Amino acid sequence: MKVILFIFCLWRAVVMGQLPPEIGKCKAGDSICVAEMFTRIMRLYPKGLASIGLGALDSISFENVIVSRIEPGDPATLDLRFHNLTVSGFADATVAESKGFDAELPRVLELSGWTPLLKLDGFYEMHGSLLTLPIQGKGHALVEIKECRFRCKMRALEKLRGDDKRYAEIAKVKCLLDVQGVHLNFENLFNNPELSDAMNEVANAKWLDIWHTLRKGITSAVDELVQSVLKRVADKLPYDDIYRD
Numbered sequence: 001m002k003v004i005l006f007i008f009c010l011w012r013a014v015v016m017g018q019l020p021p022e023i024g025k026c027k028a029g030d031s032i033c034v035a036e037m038f039t040r041i042m043r044l045y046p047k048g049l050a051s052i053g054l055g056a057l058d059s060i061s062f063e064n065v066i067v068s069r070i071e072p073g074d075p076a077t078l079d080l081r082f083h084n085l086t087v088s089g090f091a092d093a094t095v096a097e098s099k100g101f102d103a104e105l106p107r108v109l110e111l112s113g114w115t116p117l118l119k120l121d122g123f124y125e126m127h128g129s130l131l132t133l134p135i136q137g138k139g140h141a142l143v144e145i146k147e148c149r150f151r152c153k154m155r156a157l158e159k160l161r162g163d164d165k166r167y168a169e170i171a172k173v174k175c176l177l178d179v180q181g182v183h184l185n186f187e188n189l190f191n192n193p194e195l196s197d198a199m200n201e202v203a204n205a206k207w208l209d210i211w212h213t214l215r216k217g218i219t220s221a222v223d224e225l226v227q228s229v230l231k232r233v234a235d236k237l238p239y240d241d242i243y244r245d
């Protein structure tokens with residue numbers, strides 16, 4: 001009997017997501033507790049937690065990320081894309097505030113907080129102009145973003161499933177980012193190491209202008225990232241089951 005019960009519990013935990021006991025559930029509407037719960041999940045499971053559909057957060061890889069594109073009628077003067085890109089630093093985020101995590105799922109949920117250092121590492125290709133200087137290159141790039149503050153709004157839809165539980169479907173995510181510093185190292189600009197170093201130095205001295213140029217593209221990459229992470233969790237973990245009775 002015990003064995004059967006054990007197998008049943010195991011089956012439930014595998015099929016339908018459940019928060020592990022060390023996470024500690026919150027009362028619905030307790031926004032401080034919910035914010036702390038999100039932070040605790042990231043601290044305890046930087047490599048992810050399959051039972052709730054959470055993928056690894058310490059290092060997330062993408063392919064073909066377009067940060068900026070020159071298009072007719074658009075003021076952008078730069079084509080910049082990453083063939084591949086690995087983002088690290090999300091697992092160190094602290095969620096300081098949550099909104100909307102009530103017993104009844106609202107249309108909009110909100111999470112805000114900060115992360116001390118985001119590192120974007122990958123193979124870039126760019127041409128156009130940056131800080132009114134012509135620029136072009138292709139090679140390895142490292143972008144470090146310091147003290148990134150975020151406020152993300154998530155549009156959610158309620159779905160009732162066959163198991164009689166309510167799930168949240170994350171339909172859209174829109175984040176606002178604010179940073180305290182950006183450090184760039186694009187290798188092989190102009191196919192010339194000395195020019196490349198000089199250009200990186202100019203760019204780093206004017207990091208705030210660089211941030212204004214790249215903010216839109218980086219923010220939409222973050223929107224997508226946050227949406228794909230939350231979507232998978234919300235798909236596995238019933239909305240009702242993040243709260244205690």
Ligand SMILES: *[C@@H]1O[C@H](CO)[C@@H](O)[C@H](O)[C@H]1NC(C)=O
Pocket residue numbers: 083084122123
């Ligand atoms: C990224 O792409 C470059 C160029 O195609 C390649 O040399 C490098 O190994 C790739 N890195 C990863 C992590 O896939």
